[in-house]
Every structure is written in C-alpha cells, then in structure tokens.
Amino acid sequence: MHFEDLSAYQYDLPKPLEGVMTVGWLSSSAPFQQGAVSQEFSVALKRLLITNRVNKTRGYHRCELCSVNEIYVCTGNKEKIRLGSAELWLRSERNQSIYAAPDLIWHYIFDHGYLPPVPFVDAVIESLAGINWNANEEARRLLDSAFL
Numbered sequence: 001m002h003f004e005d006l007s008a009y010q011y012d013l014p015k016p017l018e019g020v021m022t023v024g025w026l027s028s029s030a031p032f033q034q035g036a037v038s039q040e041f042s043v044a045l046k047r048l049l050i051t052n053r054v055n056k057t058r059g060y061h062r063c064e065l066c067s068v069n070e071i072y073v074c075t076g077n078k079e080k081i082r083l084g085s086a087e088l089w090l091r092s093e094r095n096q097s098i099y100a101a102p103d104l105i106w107h108y109i110f111d112h113g114y115l116p117p118v119p120f121v122d123a124v125i126e127s128l129a130g131i132n133w134n135a136n137e138e139a140r141r142l143l144d145s146a147f148l
Ligand SMILES: [Zn+2]
Pocket: 063, 064, 065, 066, 067, 068, 107, 111, 112
C-alpha cells in the first residue's frame, strides 16, 4: 500500500484521519527520498518498535522493493521482532502531530536507504526523552473515530 509521506492516514478507513500522518508507506512504483540517519535515530526507532507497534494484522506484508520474504529486527540479546504485520504510531509533542508508519519502515531505512521526512525523524528522536502516550489505546480510539 502506497501513501505519500505526510498525507492524512486513511488505510482501510472510510475517511482520512486528520492529524495522523503517514510516513514510509513505500512502493516499488514511486521514488522515495534516500539518505543516512543518525545513530540516535536508529536507537530511538528500535525502541519504538518494541513499545509502539499497533494495529496488528494477521498476515504479513512483504517488502515491495525486494524479494526478502521474512524480515526481522533484533531488539535484544536473543530477541527479534518479525516485521510486516503491524504499524508504528508515534506522537510528537513538539510537532503536535501523530505519525503512522508500517513497521517495515525499519527495513526500508536500513536496507533500502529510505530517508523519512524531517518532522518524523525529529519525532522519533524526541521519543528518547520519554514516551507518555499509549500508542495502542490512542491508535484504537482514533481508528474507531473514523467510522463514526
Ligand atoms: Zn526490502
């Protein structure tokens, strides 16, 4: 599923969710920005993959950009998470925005050189200062509100 970066989230919804912006919904048919991210960003993103994965699906999405079938991220000594079946939701106090990315964004960044938009990069780094936002609860509430 492809969405422009920073467009209103509307995956599987009857109407777009204002205030929730998509990041990293890449497709093989659309060019995307490439570049390097900082160590700080990668530490923060990995932490978010542990705490902020929401909207889990039963199956797994594959990466459209390559043929790798099962994609994992190591989150600890012997722990790993399989990517492709959830989204990462994140709120930035500073930007007053919520971002929704496929959890495959990790793979897009570190295996395909994708560079997410600056507000998202900032929001991910901002999360290092502490997360006082229940991603699961808030995502559920917002997703449900699209059907009202
Ligand atoms: Zn890939």
